[in-house]
Amino acid sequence: QIMKIADLLIHDNVSPNEQDQIKLEKYHNYAKKEFNLSIEESVLLVDETLLYLTLKNANDVDPLQNGDKFGAGFS
Template identity: 50%
Template sequence: MNDAQHNSQIETIAAIIVKDGISLDEQEEKKLKKYHDLVKKQFHLQDELAIELVNEAFLYLKLKGAESADPLQHGDQFGAGFS
């Protein structure tokens, strides 16, 4: 899979997440399972790859909504380990 295709998949899942209004910090497995199953079915990915793609979609939305994605200024928001 090339980068453009991968990015398109991330944006597709991100759009569904936004439409559903789910918290970008959601950790409850039952709620996330919907997206994992959707990715497996729609993009024909296995378990680990589906989970990874969903996680990337959530991260994409968090970064997209950030005022500044500068890790030196906002590293603690994204788990970079420094502030």
């Protein structure tokens, strides 16, 4: 699921740091429809996808040591 949404975000050239919920609504709706999720679950999935893309693009960053920089909720 994350990879499908990541591919869409990359194709549409959306920054992994995008926070505008209006811009992300397209991906929330896609996840809701494609994966039969509630809107809350789809928002969470898109947020997790953005985190995945941020970590994927980070150079030599250990998410366990620097997770707070990505809003991962752990340090």
